[in-house]
Amino acid sequence: MLRVHCTVEDLLNVTVAARPAPLVELGLAFEMLQRQDGHPAFSPWRQRMARTLPRTARPLLQLVSPLGAGPLFLDPPSHDLDEGMDMVLSTSGKHARDELRRMCSIDRPLTPWVRQLANRDRGAWQILEQAVRSAHAGVIADAWPRIRAGFHAETAWLSYAIARRGLRAALTGLAPSVRWRGMTLEAGFPRSLDFTLQGRGIILQPTLFWADHLLAALQPDGRLLLLYPAVTPLPLRDDLTSHDPIAALVGTTRAHALRLLVQQHTTTDLARELDVSPAAASMQAKTLREAGLIVSQRDGKAVWHWCTPLGMDLLAHGSK
Template identity: 80%
Template sequence: MLRVHCTVDDLLRVTVADRPAPLVELGLAFEMLQRRDPHPVFRPWRQRVARTLPRPARPVLQLVSPLGAGPLFLDPPSPDLEEGMDQIFSTPAPQVGTELRRMCAIDRPLTPWVRQLADHDREAWQVLGTAVRAAHSSVIAEAWPRILAGFHAETAWRSRILAQQGLRAALTGLAPSTRWRGTTLEAEFPRDLDLTLSGRGIILRPSLFWADHLLVAPQPDGRLLLIYPALTPLPLRDTSPSGDPLTALVGSTRAQALRLLVQQHTTTDLARELAVSPAAASMQTKILREAGLIVSQRDGKAVWHWCTPLGLDLLAHGGTAARRDGAY
């Protein structure tokens, strides 16, 4: 269980990151790559990346965990790759050692190369620099335009929730099972972790590569970086029509699903209409439901889904909706 104990000043200083950070997304991509859960959206992406990942990039796998953890020096939240690389290589040696010991205590093996990194061996750090650049080139660089579009769509959506429904709704909607107890934010987490903030605030940063529990990273300036899964992960973001802001916001598959659900559909019906598997259709409805855009109701073995007023409002204001069978 994660518990973030906030002061009033922290809650008054909640902000949303304005730009994605390539090295943050890279670390999360490598963490998601190592997961073994049968995620219907990320499983094909994992298989493709695992096949194409160049050998020089593979040392990064020794440093990041599928639990969503990595050494803090490896993913500085800089919006610029070169600036981020400079920050990695300027990390003080004591901090490097502390972070590597922390990762090995979680689930990373203490390999000879990791030992050499901790000892600040020059050749080991050259291998690290090559690995990070190769990983970025293979996983992030080509996808960067989609990452940018998805990030800005997500932060616009989160800001709308914050403006219309308030801070409580904006934060509890970041991930399932997130709740408030007084001024303490609680969420599911792989281990017990209590963080006490000091009034410097919280930064919300969505990730298009992460699809699990909230992630936290205390920053040098005292703020807390709170990373959460974006509504539309990268594998569901494709090139979208420029005249369709709804597709730009939630991705083409989910936009199509939302438009279909102005009329009631079962999960099986929706899978057939979207030409996806029932598991993938169920994942779409789960995310739409958690965002408050649809509701679901079980009837025997079938589960029926349809739009909420918020979902209809998004359709009405999100661009020209495709009409089908007399509906949107």
Template identity: 55%
Template sequence: MLKVFFTAEDLLKVTVADTPAPLMELVLALMTLQRRDNRYVFGGWRRRTARGLPVQAEPLLQLLSPTGIGPLFLDPPSAGLEDGLSQVLATDRAVVEAELRRICAVDRPRTAWIRQLAAQDRHAWRILEHAITEAHRHILAVEWPRLQVAFHAEAAWRAHFLARHGLERTFTSLSVGLRWREMSLEINAPGTDREVTLRGEGVVLLPSLFWTGRVLVAPQPAGPALIVYPALTPLPLHDADTVGDPLAALLGGTRADTLRALTKPHTTTELARTLNVSVPAASMQARTLRDARLITTHRDGKAVLHWCTPLGVGLIAAPTTEPMNHRGVVAGG
């Protein structure tokens, strides 16, 4: 059992992440690659990803467990690959040593390369840098625009649910095997007996489009702790046609993608880039949704910004009335 103890200050500062974290998503994707659950959803993705995984990326698998255990310095919250990689490479030696000891004490083999990382061997760290870069190129780079659209739809839905149903139901709905008791969140994690006490810095709920396991808690050296949970609709299902997507069946696939994209403000040019269509086509989609009062448009300086209205967010949320994860998530990781 993993228990997370909150202070009153933490509960006053619970938010939903507004952007995906690239290195966090990359690490979780590599963990999911090693899992065997949710094979109907992730089976094809695992086969394709494993088949083309560059040899240079494989050392990362030594550090990352399918149970969700990995060194915390490997996936700092960042705006992009460059920023995140700089943070990884600048990690304090004492932190590196402590984190590598921790993961090896659980289920990671203490390989020669891991020992060299702990000793700050330059060649070993160059291998790590190349591994992250190659894994990102193979797994995330092509998928990133589609992942962002899916992420913002999930985050908007979760924020809507938080406002409507409050903290307790929001926390316990993140996955199966969660229970709120007084000022703590209990996470069913077989084989784990651990307590995490938050420091009043707040909490950010971070959905992952690749993770399939139990809810993960990642305290940060400074700032709010991250609670990472599986998104209701994982990325492979965003490949599906409109048959399984009531929103797309109602609006059409392109308009559904447009509405989901606009859970975050976009200019017309940004929207065209996100949807991979021309600027006039993006403008036409925005006009149709605006006429239906699903988005609003206003001018910010020279830019024209489009954004979902509450009615639009409600329509995105409508296909699922309760945020319970019925995809067979393994709560114990």
């Protein structure tokens, strides 16, 4: 369980990230690459990455966990690759040792290269720099326009949701398991993790490479970075930029489905209207349901779907 113990000052200092961070997305991509139980949309992407990932990038697999964890020095929220690499390479010996020890205590192997990194061996850190740059070129660079477009669609919707529904409802909508207990934000997590904040605030940042629980990390300035999965992960985003603001957020097919579900439809009806298989229609409905945009109810052998007030609100806002 993840628990974030907030003060009033923390909630008054909640902000939304202004831009995606390339090394944050890269770290999450390597975590998702190792998962077999993540969002089904990532399966073809994982298979492709397994074939095309540069050999020089593979040392990063020794550092990041499929549980959604990696050494904090590896993915600073930098504006670009070069700034991020400068921050990675300036990591102090103590911070590197502490983070590598933490990762090994979770599930990473203590390999000879990891030992060398902990000892600040120059050659080991040169291998790390080459791995990060090679991974960025092979995984992030070509997809960056789609990542950036998806990020801005997500943050625009989150900002609107905060203004329209309030901070409490917007935060509980970040992932299915999120809930409040008094001033403590709780969410499902693979291990016990507690943060007691001191009034510095929270940064909310969507990621297009993660499709599971919330992720959290304290920043050097004392703020908590909360990473949450985008409604539409990168493999499901359209290659072409859409002029439809709702499609920019949830993807063209889900935008069409959401508009259809202003009226109740069964999964079979939805599949027929979308011209997809029932299994595909069910997956689209699941994504919209987990985002809080529709609800579903079984009636005998049929499953009926229809818009929630939030879904209707999104449609109304997107048509303006």
